[in-house]
Amino acid sequence: MDIELSAEDLAFRDEVRAFFEENKIKEGEDYFSWRLGWFKKAREKGGWDVPKWPAKFGGPGWTPTQHYIWEQETARATIPFDLPFGLGMLAPILMSYGSKEQQERFMPDIRDRKVNWCQGYSEPGAGSDLANLKTKAVLSDDGSYYTVNGSKIWTTLAHVADWIFCLTRTDDSGIKQQGITFLLFPMKQEGIEVKPIITLGGSHTVNTVHFTDVKVPVENRIGEEGKGWTYAKGLLEHERTGLAGLSKSLVEVEQLKENARSVQRGNGTLMDDSSYKSKVAELEIDLMATEYTELRSLANAAAGEELGPESSILKLKGTEIKQRIQKLTVEASGIYSSAWGDGGIGFPFAKGGTGGYLNSRYFTIYGGASEVQKDVIAKKVLGLTKGSKK
């Protein structure tokens, strides 16, 4: 056991830092042209614009340790925003199951951040039980196109998306997981209606999407008809057990402590308050442990082993930690935590703090509610299935 980074890893870290430092946004620079320019320069570094893509598809082909370093550094650096739907969700499916034509047609625009994608998975009757989905796709008699009818819900950023990757039902004669077909189609067309859902934090991120007789050419189908569940599931498991954004949480905890130190209490600050500081300490301890759970998981992956049982708890612990950070921000805001929008004079961090906390309740629901995650761990990791009595 050895926690020291190798000389190569340290050199890599310095290189990443230097790149971020050199390419920070300059004062007065237009954000969107800076953003595109940043990705262009990252691409010239050897696929840094698509860090998670394998080398075969133009990614950097990093080791797990390099990925870890990248994540740590990005959490602290000023880098342009990015959306996960095309880059992190659809692209891996295209790489594994898309035809060569589909890869060539869709991946360059994803890489150039030209086309925004959204994910059409959940439905009103299919939440944690995603395979229960009912959106119907019927193949035309000549076999050239599908007609899609149905509804999706919780579709993140559907209102700004150009395309959707969508799970549809083409056959309901067998078990639920069969008869699901994976289709891609443009969002800006007749028969698609997007309605906002306003969440508790007062923001519009998610939507309902209704399809009425939407025509989708058959060449926009990924893989075979009826196999969509298999294609989506690999990704879903990645989403459910995936990295927990811990580097970001570490930065947020530092910010949290700084905020608390700006709240004067008597001769000290809120960080001298025994109950508050204990809660921050407990949070930090959990975060320290989870960081190493993530590292163990990465090390296993590096050694080419299957993801170990420890990786299954990362989403659970990671989301819980994020929620606790939000809650402690609300508590630090004191009486000002109840001011909505721009109201109240309060502390700078109180603005939006409560909205952030309310929206963070979603973290333990999306991508499989925590209760479902625990079911999966009980079954797959602990072997607790019905009839497992010894």
Added chain:
Amino acid sequence: MNFELSEEQKMIQQSVERFVQENYDLPKRVEISSKDPGYNKDYWGSMAELGWLGLPFNEEDGGFGGNQIDTLVIMEQFGKGLVLEPFLANVVLGGGAIQMGGSEELKREILPSLIEGTKQVTLAYAEQQSRFDLEDVTTSARQEGDKYIINGQKSMVLNAESADHLVVVTRTSGGQVDEEGITLFLVDSNTKGLEKQNFPTVDGLRASEITLENVEVNAERMIGDIDNGFEILKVVSNNGILALCAEAVGAMEILYKDTVEYTQQREQFDHPLSDFQVLQHRMVDMFMEYEQCKSLLFRATMETIQDPKMAQKTIHALKHLIGKSGIFVGENAVQLHGGMGVTEELRIGHFFKRLLVIDSQFGNADFHLDKFTDF
């Protein structure tokens, strides 16, 4: 020992319950909250007509001579509909301070019109730096002849937007956090030098930041004795805590019951969610927290009526438990409603927001736990 309500109290309970059922479904509440003045004036008028606004006031001041149990009965039912009318600000806080410390003239001037619903009062106590400490007061009142000149700032003042008068907590002597040297004044809202900055709160109610710049107030508008206002403030704050906690208990009841009902309807994995034991146990926990809060609410209210000083420790215990359990029940109601719980469309989220705000008023769970350990 008797937990039965009197016949009169039962009648009030039923009448408030009916009012909430008839007038406070979610769309209605959202509509009222989004329009000025943030509550329904007709409802306020009805509450006055029904005598609710006069319940805890003395008979000689035009009230019905009730006590904190009457307030509990009303607030618990209000909590089930998240009622927006400013009962707490007027009857418990502003009116409560005047009833306790106001001169006979002041009481005669203010209380009857408050009870009739024609004039409104609120309490301005918190300041930017004070967080939850009642005694942390920097807003100054300086005597000049038969007048006082007030300078300073007040934060998160409930219902100030509609209030005709504000009970302003000032410092007339002593240091920033001394209990001695605090004095209360009744200040008219339209006095020169008093500015309000109004805004909505997370729970759909209204609050204001108030600045006072050379605000002149007649010495006769002093509530209680000079330098001895803290005692009034403390009692009013305790009554505010009891009222808020009663409202919270009402809100928690809705949250756990709605959750039980929803999980029986919502099917996933070919079963109603209520079939899953892990969810059953969670709902049992929510139910237990609700019942425990209700018990401590009764205890703190009854002890306060018997002996307010002896009840202080229980009041700290109550506000701690309500803060902690209210958020536990709220977070889990949202969690068990899944995505729907995080939207504005179901009432769950609105009740959760109210509980969140209640925890931030008159001291949060941590604050009262700390105070509790001082006893």
